[in-house]
Amino acid sequence: MKLYLKIWRQLNTSSKGEMVDYEIDGVTEHMSFLEMLDLLNESLVQLHERVIEFDHDCREGICGQCGIMINGRAHGPLKHTTTCQLHMRSFKDGDTIYIEPFRATAFPVLRDLKIDRTAFDAIIASGGYIGASTGQAPEANSIPISYETVEASFDAAACIGCGACVATCKNSSAALFVGAKITHLALLPQGKIEASKRVLTMVNQMDMEGFGSCTNTEACEAECPQGISVLSIAKMNYEYNKALIFKK
Amino acid sequence: MLTMKSTTLKNKLIIAFTGLFLCFFLVIHLLGNLQLFLPEDQAREQFNWYSNALSGNILIKIISWVLYLSLIGHAVYALIITTKNNTANGKNYHYDKRNFSSAWNSRNMGILGTILLIFLIIHFKDFWYTYKFTNLPVDAAGHKDLYEVVVQSYSQLWYVILYEISFIALGFHLLHGFFSASRTLGLYHPKYVKAIKIFGWGYTLIITAGFMAIPLYIHFK
Ligand code: HEM
Ligand code: SF4
Ligand code: FES
Numbered sequence: 001m002k003l004y005l006k007i008w009r010q011l012n013t014s015s016k017g018e019m020v021d022y023e024i025d026g027v028t029e030h031m032s033f034l035e036m037l038d039l040l041n042e043s044l045v046q047l048h049e050r051v052i053e054f055d056h057d058c059r060e061g062i063c064g065q066c067g068i069m070i071n072g073r074a075h076g077p078l079k080h081t082t083t084c085q086l087h088m089r090s091f092k093d094g095d096t097i098y099i100e101p102f103r104a105t106a107f108p109v110l111r112d113l114k115i116d117r118t119a120f121d122a123i124i125a126s127g128g129y130i131g132a133s134t135g136q137a138p139e140a141n142s143i144p145i146s147y148e149t150v151e152a153s154f155d156a157a158a159c160i161g162c163g164a165c166v167a168t169c170k171n172s173s174a175a176l177f178v179g180a181k182i183t184h185l186a187l188l189p190q191g192k193i194e195a196s197k198r199v200l201t202m203v204n205q206m207d208m209e210g211f212g213s214c215t216n217t218e219a220c221e222a223e224c225p226q227g228i229s230v231l232s233i234a235k236m237n238y239e240y241n242k243a244l245i246f247k248k
Numbered sequence: 249m250l251t252m253k254s255t256t257l258k259n260k261l262i263i264a265f266t267g268l269f270l271c272f273f274l275v276i277h278l279l280g281n282l283q284l285f286l287p288e289d290q291a292r293e294q295f296n297w298y299s300n301a302l303s304g305n306i307l308i309k310i311i312s313w314v315l316y317l318s319l320i321g322h323a324v325y326a327l328i329i330t331t332k333n334n335t336a337n338g339k340n341y342h343y344d345k346r347n348f349s350s351a352w353n354s355r356n357m358g359i360l361g362t363i364l365l366i367f368l369i370i371h372f373k374d375f376w377y378t379y380k381f382t383n384l385p386v387d388a389a390g391h392k393d394l395y396e397v398v399v400q401s402y403s404q405l406w407y408v409i410l411y412e413i414s415f416i417a418l419g420f421h422l423l424h425g426f427f428s429a430s431r432t433l434g435l436y437h438p439k440y441v442k443a444i445k446i447f448g449w450g451y452t453l454i455i456t457a458g459f460m461a462i463p464l465y466i467h468f469k
Binding site: 006008019069071072073074098100103104105106168169170171172173203206207210211212213214215216217218219222223230231232233234235237238239240241242244 | 255256257258259260261329332333335336337338339340341342343344345346348349350351354355357424427428430431432433434435436437438441
């Protein structure tokens with residue numbers, strides 16, 4: 001099929017950037033969205049033009065690197081699907097596709113479709129872990145945890161840190177990402193011990209990175225490739241309020 | 249060691265608490281106003297008596313001060329978070345279909361709130377200020393005749409329309425606001441999600457329909 005692409009080109013963070021038109025022919029419906037971009041880049045190489053830079057790593061939906069805005073939706077038109085797992089069968093011959101980087105003040109564009117997600121790393125580094133040094137993996141059955149709790153914790157742990165929640169939020173709030181991490185750890189016995197300190201430092205860091213505040217529009221859950229529940233935001237608020245009241 | 253610069257969740261807590269107080273106040277306000285549905289003579293006597301009784305009561309005085317503070321606090325913090333959120337959102341997308349994944353009223357709480365704010369200024373001037381600070385004629389029992397002010401106001405069609413539009417805005421604000429406040433306060437358990445949604449809908453419908461009915465009833469009776 002033949003497609004008309006409008007792609008954001010920007011040399012570096014300080015340059016202005018603009019949408020540039022491209023035409024591409026010979027796209028098959030079996031290609032992934034990123035393979036379609038690879039094909040376009042090959043043609044640019046042959047023309048000795050600068051290729052379109054975009055982030056990717058695993059191409060199997062687990063690393064969280066590949067997020068881009070496709071036709072105005074984070075990770076494109078499908079629900080709960082990463083960009084790399086989106087295939088060209090979701091488009092048809094003659095379509096025009098707008099391709100832009102995820103946008104938020106906290107996510108500066110590095111080049112073209114690549115953004116700087118260091119703000120997420122800073123949030124995790126501020127408290128998204130357990131303080132005790134764990135050594136070797138301990139005997140799994142020595143700490144009893146109910147099946148439901150493990151599942152709920154694991155659901156939250158599934159966040160791949162892609163940033164689609166921020167990109168799709170009208171407030172550029174990182175509440176779903178932070179909520180997922182808070183929930184993941186607060187549910188487990190090992191994580192409970194530092195829960196208050198963790199929620200305070202992580203929320204603090206989230207604010208310092210310049211993310212907005214959540215107004216519960218729930219757009220994030222709809223676009224999240226992992227289907228992280230917005231209830232993890234409420235859980236974060238619960239942990240935060242509890243920490244405000246009982247903090248020593 | 250912990251430098252707490254964090255404000256987003258605290259700001260949200262202020263909006264939630266003040267918002268919920270306003271929700272509570274609306275119930276009381278509506279219950280009082282239901283007296284306007286009585287037959288004219290009885291409505292006049294009872295509504296004026298009630299308004300008079302309220303303005304003399306110390307408990308009501310305290311509640312009204314909490315109300316004024318809540319309204320101001322709610323609006324000020326709403327403005328703060330809305331401004332901050334716009335800054336955080338940064339540059340626009342050239343092609344934006346993000347609206348697909350959320351409800352319009354949840355995205356436009358600031359605009360709905362601004363409509364409410366304009367309404368409140370008009371409402372306070374025409375009833376609150378008129379009642380408290382002007383010399384109104386008195387009814388047979390010697391109470392200031394607020395009922396007459398109500399009837400006169402709602403006899404004008406444009407005034408009724410203004411109120412109806414504002415109440416629709418209120419309805420959409422409440423529908424998202426009540427639910428949003430429950431999340432801000434941390435009600436996270438899946439067990440209550442549905443109950444809160446249903447309660448929020450019920451509350452919103454009753455309050456909105458109740459307030460909308462009054463100007464219509466008085467205008468067309
Ligand atoms: C009768 C009057 C009002 C009531 C009952 C009310 C109620 C509420 C409630 C319950 C919330 C949810 C708080 C939360 O998310 O935690 C809220 C949020 C909000 N209100 Fe109001 N409000 C009223 C008037 C106003 C006014 C006058 C403004 C603006 C000047 C306003 C602007 C906002 C904004 C921007 C939000 C934040 C949206 C969000 O968090 O989802 N409200 N309101
Ligand atoms: S919560 Fe979902 S959308 Fe947000 S970073 Fe994690 S996986 Fe991506
Ligand atoms: S490239 Fe790893 S999730 Fe898409």
